[in-house]
Amino acid sequence: xCGIAGFTRFHDRVGDENTLATMGEAIRHRGPDADGSYxxxxxxxxxxxxxxxxxxxxxxxxxxxxxxxxxxxxxxxxYNFLELRQNLTATGYNFQTxxxxxxxxxxxxxxxxxxxxxxxxxxxxxxxxxxxxSLFLARDRVGKKPLYYxxxxxxxxxxxxxxxxxxxxxIEKKIRLDAVYDFFAYQYVPDPKTIFEDVxxxxxxxxxxxxxxxxxxxxxxxxxxxxxxxxxTTAVAKLREQITxxxxxRMTSDVPLGAFLSGxxxxxxxxxxxxxxxxxxITTCTIGFHEEEFDETSFAQIVADxxxxxxxxxxxxxxxxxxxxxIVSYFDEPFADPxxxxxxxxxxxxxxxxxxxxxxxxxxxxxxGYEKYHTYAIENLWRSLVPAFIRNKLAPLVTRALExxxxxxxxxxxxxxxxxxxxxALGFYMTNSQIxxxxxxxxxxxxxxxxxxxxxxxxxSLEMFAKCQSDDPMTCALYTDMKTYLPGxxxxxxxxxxxANSLEVRAPLxxxxxxxxxxxxxxxxKYRSGTKKYILKKAFEPVIxxxxxxxxxxxxxxxxxxxxxxxxxxxxxxxxxxxxxxxQNIFSLSHIQKMWDMHQSGRNDMSNIxxxxxxxxxxxDEYFGGNQAEKTTRFSAEQST
Numbered sequence: 001x002c003g004i005a006g007f008t009r010f011h012d013r014v015g016d017e018n019t020l021a022t023m024g025e026a027i028r029h030r031g032p033d034a035d036g037s038y039x040x041x042x043x044x045x046x047x048x049x050x051x052x053x054x055x056x057x058x059x060x061x062x063x064x065x066x067x068x069x070x071x072x073x074x075x076x077x078x079y080n081f082l083e084l085r086q087n088l089t090a091t092g093y094n095f096q097t098x099x100x101x102x103x104x105x106x107x108x109x110x111x112x113x114x115x116x117x118x119x120x121x122x123x124x125x126x127x128x129x130x131x132x133x134s135l136f137l138a139r140d141r142v143g144k145k146p147l148y149y150x151x152x153x154x155x156x157x158x159x160x161x162x163x164x165x166x167x168x169x170x171i172e173k174k175i176r177l178d179a180v181y182d183f184f185a186y187q188y189v190p191d192p193k194t195i196f197e198d199v200x201x202x203x204x205x206x207x208x209x210x211x212x213x214x215x216x217x218x219x220x221x222x223x224x225x226x227x228x229x230x231x232x233t234t235a236v237a238k239l240r241e242q243i244t245x246x247x248x249x250r251m252t253s254d255v256p257l258g259a260f261l262s263g264x265x266x267x268x269x270x271x272x273x274x275x276x277x278x279x280x281x282i283t284t285c286t287i288g289f290h291e292e293e294f295d296e297t298s299f300a301q302i303v304a305d306x307x308x309x310x311x312x313x314x315x316x317x318x319x320x321x322x323x324x325x326x327i328v329s330y331f332d333e334p335f336a337d338p339x340x341x342x343x344x345x346x347x348x349x350x351x352x353x354x355x356x357x358x359x360x361x362x363x364x365x366x367x368x369g370y371e372k373y374h375t376y377a378i379e380n381l382w383r384s385l386v387p388a389f390i391r392n393k394l395a396p397l398v399t400r401a402l403e404x405x406x407x408x409x410x411x412x413x414x415x416x417x418x419x420x421x422x423x424x425a426l427g428f429y430m431t432n433s434q435i436x437x438x439x440x441x442x443x444x445x446x447x448x449x450x451x452x453x454x455x456x457x458x459x460x461s462l463e464m465f466a467k468c469q470s471d472d473p474m475t476c477a478l479y480t481d482m483k484t485y486l487p488g489x490x491x492x493x494x495x496x497x498x499x500a501n502s503l504e505v506r507a508p509l510x511x512x513x514x515x516x517x518x519x520x521x522x523x524x525x526k527y528r529s530g531t532k533k534y535i536l537k538k539a540f541e542p543v544i545x546x547x548x549x550x551x552x553x554x555x556x557x558x559x560x561x562x563x564x565x566x567x568x569x570x571x572x573x574x575x576x577x578x579x580x581x582x583x584q585n586i587f588s589l590s591h592i593q594k595m596w597d598m599h600q601s602g603r604n605d606m607s608n609i610x611x612x613x614x615x616x617x618x619x620x621d622e623y624f625g626g627n628q629a630e631k632t633t634r635f636s637a638e639q640s641t
Contacts, residue, residue: 002031002061003048003499004073004126007170008154010042010212014155020046026167027160029330030075030499033425038062038071043128050502052356059097060452065105066094069131072108074101076123076145076159077506079249108136116207116220120249120512124160124202135210141221141512142362143191143487143586145611146495148332149215150199153487156210161496162194162332166623168518174621177330178455180334180586183439183610185334185433190488195333204487219514223482225468225475228520232535236523239514239539246511247273250358253448258283258354259266260346261311265537265549266369270508272543274358275307283353283381284309287346289558291315299548306545310514314349316342316558320569325618330500334619336434336612337489338560340351343497344401345395349503361494362510365486366518367536368478368527372431375562377527379427391420424466424473428480429458433512434608443609448586460484474523482515539614561607562612565600572596572610575617582620 005023007014020037024046028035031048038045038545047061061073078084081100082193084107089095093106100121107115108127111134122144137158139147149158150171157170165171174197180188191201202208205221231239247270251257259271261284271427274282284304288297297313304311320341327344328335350357364370383391387598418436420426430436437456461480468479498505508514518526521535528534564572576583576592583592592613599606 002050002073002075003027003160003164004075004124004147005041005164006045006073006126006135007041007157008155008210009437010133011154011256012152014152014157015044015168015170019170020044022168023159023164023170024048026164030160031504034060036060036062036289038073038128040130042133045071045073045126045525045536050355050504051254052077059099059101061101062403063097063099063105063246065109068576069108069109070105071127071128071130071160072101072105073123073126074104074123076140076506077302078103078119078121078123079252079511080120082252083600088294096534096569100129111207111209116578121380122506122510126158133211136207137202137210138207138220139204141205142482142510142515143491144507144510146193146493147202148199149202149208149445150196154214156215159161162196162199165199166332171196174198175587177451178457180616181440181444181452181455182457182460183334183336183436183616184443186484186488187194187434187612188488188492189333190460190484204483215586223479223481223515223519225470225472225519229519230415232525232538235525235535236538238517239467239535242511242517243269243539244273244509246508246514247358247512248277250506250508251277251358255355256283256353257356258285258310258350259358260284260350260360261286261300261303261309262360263296263303263548264360265533265540265544266363266509268300268360268548269363269536270304270358270360271303272307273508275309281308282352284311284356285346285350286311286313287316287342287349288313289342301546310353314345314351316345317591320558320563321571324568324571326620327497327500327559327617328615329622330496331492331619332623334616335489335492335494335496336615338558340493340497341558343493344500347498347501347503347505348419351503354503356504357412357498358506358508359494360509361490361505361507362434362515363536364487364507365478365481365490366515367533368474369533369536371532373474373477373532373621374530375473376428376431377530379431380424382420383427386420396421425462425476426458426620428465428473428477429461431459432461432481432485434612439609440589443587445586446587472523474527477517478526493576510613537595560611561599561605564607565602565612568614572614575614575621576610578617581617582624583617587613 017039024035027048031050033051034049036047045062062071064071078100081103084103093335095102107118116138124145125138127447142449147162148162152170157165159165175195176197179193179195182189189195191203206219208215208217209265259274259282261267271282286297286300288295299481309500365562419430464480464483467475468476470476494505525535593605598604
């Protein structure tokens with residue numbers, strides 16, 4: 001795993017050797033083993049290396065093709081590189097190293113942009129073609145590896161993380177106000193936006209060609225949900241084959257390898273598969289909490305014992321106070337998924353034992369594993385039973401009657417009523433959103449709302465829901481999550497927290513061929529009569545005990561509501577009400593105070609808003625510093641995505 005950065009110089013002297021060195025130093029944590037640069041009249045490339053395959057200096061980057069025409073820097077792993085190497089050797093390519101990096105060079109020299117169709121892996125690639133004077137940027141199909149880009153005059157700058165661009169002063173740190181609204185709705189800023197104006201994420205499954213005329217972005221892969229006619233028995237057998245194949249591919253490593261073990265079906269199934277493919281015990285790591293209702297370590301121990309794993313665990317508690325600022329600093333944008341905390345610690349624990357870890361990421365999005373899918377199924381059942389004119393009349397009445405209640409089941413009823421008054425696409429956004437329209441209206445200042453000019457963060461979710469083009473709402477929901485929540489939240493969290501600890505994380509359940517297979521299965525094989533991940537549980541039935549398969553999903557989220565009343569209380573109160581804080585130019589401090597008082601009294605759990613407010617302030621401290629009241633007044637309310 002590595003970090004990449006660079007710029008074009010078609011029109012201006014965007015940077016030099018010192019600029020490249022500065023960019024590389026900002027992302028040293030992504031690749032502490034080696035670094036290198038390439039600079040000519042038209043492009044600059046820099047690479048930080050975490051050595052995984054071919055540990056010799058021959059694997060260092062930038063790497064030049066045998067013909068001398070191409071130069072590449074690359075972050076990630078190509079899992080099928082041995083097969084590709086064999087095929088490309090047959091065409092006459094003479095390999096000089098044993099790396100997957102050189103396989104990319106050979107594939108591009110042979111297939112051009114179509115090389116992406118041949119690559120199975122996680123990657124962000126920057127490849128310079130000297131003959132054409134063009135730069136090729138590409139990101140893997142599901143978005144495991146990040147790639148940011150922006151304009152610098154008429155040229156383009158890019159990097160694995162925004163901090164590389166900020167450290168070299170290559171972008172203007174001008175906050176997009178619509179992205180701030182997005183953040184409070186989703187807890188992350190969805191692709192292709194970033195928190196800054198004129199800087200974007202290259203979307204998963206896309207590539208960009210850049211030359212002196214400009215930049216052109218194209219999509220090269222998407223997910224098809226055209227259902228195949230396959231019976232359950234055959235589907236289970238094929239799924240087991242797919243999981244075994246994808247896990248075996250990801251166990252290739254020249255450094256110590258292990259796995260995350262959460263106590264759930266996904267990671268437990270991956271560990272079981274690894275154990276059957278390995279002739280020695282698997283090193284496993286799990287994170288727990290002192291609050292028993294959030295702790296899964298006992299379930300992880302069941303699987304660890306069953307497969308005689310070399311198992312390690314760590315409990316998160318009061319140490320979060322001392323670590324939160326550091327954890328937030330690894331995210332270039334505000335990011336408030338609370339599981340960033342345990343993810344950081346499990347990566348830190350794993351790195352003490354291994355350099356590569358396999359994880360169960362993707363199982364919930366691919367096979368309908370979240371509780372919200374069950375809620376959404378109930379919503380759609382009610383939509384089919386209750387006429388729209390009745391739902392539209394009753395929903396506002398129920399919502400208004402229950403909007404101020406503190407009893408959680410009644411609050412959930414109010415949320416359900418709001419969702420039922422909407423169509424399936426908007427209803428799914430409401431199911432996903434962390435803040436209601438009413439809460440935002442109360443929280444944001446009059447000036448903030450005026451600057452947004454009616455913008456609403458549902459836009460991205462509705463866009464993806466419509467793009468799915470299926471008559472089945474659950475299918476559209478899964479597609480939407482795989483295009484938004486998965487790359488914007490889950491994979492960002494894992495990438496930043498693993499790279500903060502110089503650890504590579506691989507996800508067998510996100511193999512693109514496995515995703516394509518699962519997508520074409522009938523919805524009833526993924527969600528059946530309230531059973532989530534139905535077929536995945538069937539596939540793991542012989543290797544995972546029923547106590548793991550059938551228990552209610554807990555997730556990986558810490559007790560943030562408790563933390564805000566205890567461990568994090570002093571930190572949060574100091575940050576939320578600072579006179580020079582970033583929050584006061586966007587939000588009503590009096591309303592924040594009201595929410596804070598309700599939360600501290602125990603009358604209401606307001607952590608869904610207080611936590612992202614705290615994260616936003618800590619992020620702003622890290623990337624702006626100084627007097628936030630002055631610096632965050634420069635907003636863009638541009639509506640483009």
